[in-house]
Amino acid sequence: MDNVDEYRNGVTEFLSNFMQRTPQDGESSDPLADIDFLAPKVAKMSLEKLAATLDAELYEREWFVTGNVNPIYFSDDFQFQDPDVKLTGIEDDLEIIWWC
Numbered sequence: 001m002d003n004v005d006e007y008r009n010g011v012t013e014f015l016s017n018f019m020q021r022t023p024q025d026g027e028s029s030d031p032l033a034d035i036d037f038l039a040p041k042v043a044k045m046s047l048e049k050l051a052a053t054l055d056a057e058l059y060e061r062e063w064f065v066t067g068n069v070n071p072i073y074f075s076d077d078f079q080f081q082d083p084d085v086k087l088t089g090i091e092d093d094l095e096i097i098w099w100c
Contacts, residue, residue: 012084035071037091042072067094 007013045053054073061068074090081087 006086007084008086009084032067032091032094035069035091035094037071039072041075069094 007016050073057063057070057073061070063069069090071090077088078090079086079088
């Protein structure tokens with residue numbers, strides 16, 4: 001997948017060439033199409049308010065299940081990395097997750 005900044009595992013890099021997901025019946029061909037990645041970022045808020053807001057968002061949108069993340073909480077240079085890949089940007093992160 002072209003969105004990966006760095007593969008840290010040769011097997012993962014090789015297998016990424018085969019990660020093509022076909023939409024199921026009733027499923028959008030682009031599950032990220034409804035996410036506004038250009039929405040303005042939220043203003044800084046207290047840790048308590050941020051925790052409550054994120055808790056409500058996670059419950060309502062089920063981010064970890066659906067990938068329907070609200071990008072207003074992520075900086076443009078947000079980075080995710082695990083032992084196999086390193087990604088920059090929430091949009092790239094979600095594209096990789098959706099295709100897995």
